[in-house]
Amino acid sequence: MKSLKKQRRIQLVSVAIVALVLSTALIGYALRDGINYFRAPSQVMAEPPQPTEVFRIGGLVEEGSLKRGEGEIIRFSVTDGGATVPVVFTGVLPDLFEENQGMVGTGRYVNGVFEASEILAKHDENYMPKEVVDALKEQGVYKEPES
Structure with a gap:
């Protein structure tokens, strides 16, 4: 009698572990396209991503x-x-x-050109996405907005 209970417990734990592993794998598979990493233009030029990789790029729209x-x-x-x-x-x-303003784009880097599927611009005169500010500060270009 005890061995039957022990065997059922082992089966139940095994099924629970398999279900947990399977659900974790399915969640990871579902999220793989929803995760877009941010890259600054300097990072893109230093290590160009694969043409199939979707990522976000941000910085200032170059004047002219x-x-x-x-x-x-x-x-x-x-x-x-x-x-x-x-x-x-x-x-x-x-x-x-507009030119000289912050932007973030989502898309792919193909043959030396970023093909954007979505473009976001700042929503007021003082806001710029944190990733863009960090990338500009890293290059020594960022200027604090005037209050």
Whole structure:
């Protein structure tokens, strides 16, 4: 009788461990596309990511680089003061998007050009995403906003 109870307990613990491992693996698999790492232009130029990797890039829109093309195609460059990365975006830019302002884009780096699928711009004159501020400070380019 005792061996039957012990055997059932071992089976129950084994099934629980397998279920835990399986659920952890499924959660990791589901989140793999939802995690986008931030990179500054200097990091992208130093170690270019694979064309299949989706990541976020941020910095300042380089002055004189904003070019509107045919239709909704927009080209510009993003810089952190140490390196500049060309960006191409198809779509409608946020209203506050302009040169010499902070931006963060999500997309892929293909053949030396960042192909953005989403562009975010600052939402007021003093805000800039923390990752962009950190990247600009690292390059010695960041200037504190005037209050």
